[in-house]
Amino acid sequence: MLNARIRSRIFQVAAGIAAVSPLLVLLxxxxxxxxxxxxxxxxxxxxxxxxxxxNMGNMYxxxxxxxxxxxxxxxxxxxxxxxxxxxxxxxxxxxxxAVPISLLSxxxxxxxxxxxxxxxxxxxVELLAGxxxxxxxxxxxxxxxxxxxxxxxxxxxxxxxxLPFLAGPVGSGFGLLTSxxxxxxxxxxxxxxxxxxxxxxVPKLPIEGAQALGMTTFESIRHITFPMVRRGVxxxxxxxxxxxxGETMAVLMVSGNATNYLPTNLYSPIxxxxxxxxxxxxxxxxxxSKLSIHALALIAxxxxxxxxxxxxxxxxxxxxxxxxxxxxx
Amino acid sequence: xxxxxxxxxxxxxLTESELLELEAVLTGGIHLKxxxxxxxxxVIRVENLSAYFGHKQVLQNLQLEIKDQEIxxxxxxxxxxxxxxxxxxxxxxxxxPGFRHEGVVSVLGRDVSEVRDVESFxxxxxxxxxxxxxxxxxxxxxxxxxxxxxGVSKKERIEIAKDKLNEVGLYEDLKDRLHQSPFALSGGxxxxxxxxxxxxxxxxxxxxxxxxxxxxxxxxxxxxxxFVRLAEHMTIVIVTHNLAQAKRIAKRTAFMEAxxxxxxxxxxxxxxxxxxPRTRVYVEEQIG
Numbered sequence: 001m002l003n004a005r006i007r008s009r010i011f012q013v014a015a016g017i018a019a020v021s022p023l024l025v026l027l028x029x030x031x032x033x034x035x036x037x038x039x040x041x042x043x044x045x046x047x048x049x050x051x052x053x054x055n056m057g058n059m060y061x062x063x064x065x066x067x068x069x070x071x072x073x074x075x076x077x078x079x080x081x082x083x084x085x086x087x088x089x090x091x092x093x094x095x096x097x098a099v100p101i102s103l104l105s106x107x108x109x110x111x112x113x114x115x116x117x118x119x120x121x122x123x124x125v126e127l128l129a130g131x132x133x134x135x136x137x138x139x140x141x142x143x144x145x146x147x148x149x150x151x152x153x154x155x156x157x158x159x160x161x162x163l164p165f166l167a168g169p170v171g172s173g174f175g176l177l178t179s180x181x182x183x184x185x186x187x188x189x190x191x192x193x194x195x196x197x198x199x200x201x202v203p204k205l206p207i208e209g210a211q212a213l214g215m216t217t218f219e220s221i222r223h224i225t226f227p228m229v230r231r232g233v234x235x236x237x238x239x240x241x242x243x244x245x246g247e248t249m250a251v252l253m254v255s256g257n258a259t260n261y262l263p264t265n266l267y268s269p270i271x272x273x274x275x276x277x278x279x280x281x282x283x284x285x286x287x288x289s290k291l292s293i294h295a296l297a298l299i300a301x302x303x304x305x306x307x308x309x310x311x312x313x314x315x316x317x318x319x320x321x322x323x324x325x326x327x328x329x
Numbered sequence: 330x331x332x333x334x335x336x337x338x339x340x341x342x343l344t345e346s347e348l349l350e351l352e353a354v355l356t357g358g359i360h361l362k363x364x365x366x367x368x369x370x371x372v373i374r375v376e377n378l379s380a381y382f383g384h385k386q387v388l389q390n391l392q393l394e395i396k397d398q399e400i401x402x403x404x405x406x407x408x409x410x411x412x413x414x415x416x417x418x419x420x421x422x423x424x425x426p427g428f429r430h431e432g433v434v435s436v437l438g439r440d441v442s443e444v445r446d447v448e449s450f451x452x453x454x455x456x457x458x459x460x461x462x463x464x465x466x467x468x469x470x471x472x473x474x475x476x477x478x479x480g481v482s483k484k485e486r487i488e489i490a491k492d493k494l495n496e497v498g499l500y501e502d503l504k505d506r507l508h509q510s511p512f513a514l515s516g517g518x519x520x521x522x523x524x525x526x527x528x529x530x531x532x533x534x535x536x537x538x539x540x541x542x543x544x545x546x547x548x549x550x551x552x553x554x555x556f557v558r559l560a561e562h563m564t565i566v567i568v569t570h571n572l573a574q575a576k577r578i579a580k581r582t583a584f585m586e587a588x589x590x591x592x593x594x595x596x597x598x599x600x601x602x603x604x605x606p607r608t609r610v611y612v613e614e615q616i617g
Binding site for chain 2: 114115203205206208209210211212213214215216219223224227228
């Protein structure tokens with residue numbers, strides 16, 4: 001039998017290790033990735049981020065070209081701007097669809113829907129969050145893409161005169177809009193469930209106070225509940241956005257896998273960074289110069305950095321929002 | 330306003346002997362008051378009120394008339410339905426899923442079951458809750474938010490806010506921190522802020538749900554004095570567990586038990602000459 005002092009000591013050490021492990025894992029992953037990506041950056045330079053041509057070169061040749069001291073397959077050039085645009089574009093479309101729907105359903109679940117129905121809807125939401133992404137991808141391919149191509153797309157083109165980005169041609173249905181919608185469906189349960197839990201924690205008393213003053217439900221949500229959960233809700237949105245930025249399989253199945261091509265309208269085929277890494281990894285492994293693998297690692301680093309930047313930006317927004325308590329006079 | 334009321338407003342500064350004198354004058358005036366009494370309007374009229382949460386009956390056949398410019402207290406053991414009754418008066422009970430009521434509840438001449446514009450109705454019937462519930466915004470915004478939503482101009486609503494803070498005796502303390510959070514205030518100050526907030530929309534009836542239950546004796550006293558002063562021009566209904574409080578401030582008191590009004594009388598009569606044995610038992614037990 002261990003005495004209490006030793007047990008406490010073991011607990012402290014274990015807790016300490018557990019507490020720093022996320023940071024260590026992050027540093028380790030980032031470190032390995034950066035090291036792996038470095039040759040590609042040396043080879044391509046900053047045009048890696050601004051170029052639109054991605055070509056892994058003739059990987060079966062035996063006469064490597066040397067550029068900036070790094071060996072690559074003949075004809076190799078790596079530009080990932082289309083993937084960056086595809087990733088950010090599809091995730092932004094997803095957020096534009098998902099955020100309002102998620103927040104409305106979260107507020108409705110807490111305030112408007114009778115508890116016995118809300119329970120059922122809540123478990124459905126949680127179930128939705130647990131569906132494997134490949135299932136969403138399949139649904140996107142089989143069901144959604146034709147609808148986008150034949151119904152949603154043609155209807156949206158009517159607004160093309162106001163927003164040229166919405167003008168046709170609509171194309172096959174595989175592309176930016178479909179990716180955005182699939183991502184939205186995947187992100188909605190995350191934002192809904194998280195914000196619902198936050199909203200449910202808001203004390204009832206101030207809301208009753210607002211109602212007793214003659215404010216409508218909307219007014220009390222807008223002025224009382226929302227300010228109390230704003231920070232948390234932004235956190236929930238970031239969580240969802242992170243998921244949308246990094247989603248791989250579902251997007252790969254509906255994006256149209258465009259390379260060397262920047263989207264010209266809402267229906268253009270795209271590729272995202274995550275789906276490109278997955279799609280090209282197999283081919284890259286056959287590159288005798290190994291440079292293609294380094295280039296994919298650099299895509300991964302870029303994705304990591306973009307995710308971190310969005311996180312920091314959102315945190316900054318929260319900070320700014322906190323200063324604006326909204327006092328008058 | 331008569332000279333009497335002015336004297337009462339300033340009574341804070343009176344010495345004890347002066348107070349006794351004043352009391353003598355007032356008791357002398359009881360004759361006069363009697364005649365004024367019958368002229369007082371009935372503001373809340375309750376007939377055969379029964380209420381249910383789902384299948385559970387929580388109020389049984391209540392009969393009650395509450396008059397203007399009076400404080401009426403509702404006392405009784407926990408779970409006797411007094412808070413439900415109070416919250417029926419401004420339709421707050423109706424926000425609970427499964428709540429329904431039978432009978433007539435008329436407040437300010439409006440039948441609560443027929444109120445369609447709940448928002449403007451609730452503006453006329455203010456409420457103060459068991460615990461202070463300031464909004465998560467600055468002190469001044471707590472007071473002006475509702476006015477802003479009702480379309481009162483900025484200049485006007487800030488004037489009203491300051492006026493009401495003054496009325497509850499907070500203005501001097503808070504005038505330099507109107508833009509700070511109300512959560513740093515003491516519980517008593519927060520509750521007075523909430524009272525000022527309720528008063529800002531000019532209600533004619535004030536419902537108080539154990540408003541001092543979370544406060545210290547000094548804050549309680551301050552609030553009670555305020556209620557007494559407010560009752561000069563409005564109707565106040567207070568739910569309280571504190572029988573001494575009912576005795577101190579309420580003109581009439583209703584004793585409720587198990588969803589029924591057992592006895593509704595002038596406060597003194599209810600406490601010192603209860604007619605119903607249940608009332609007697611409760612009052613004696615509570616006072617000890």
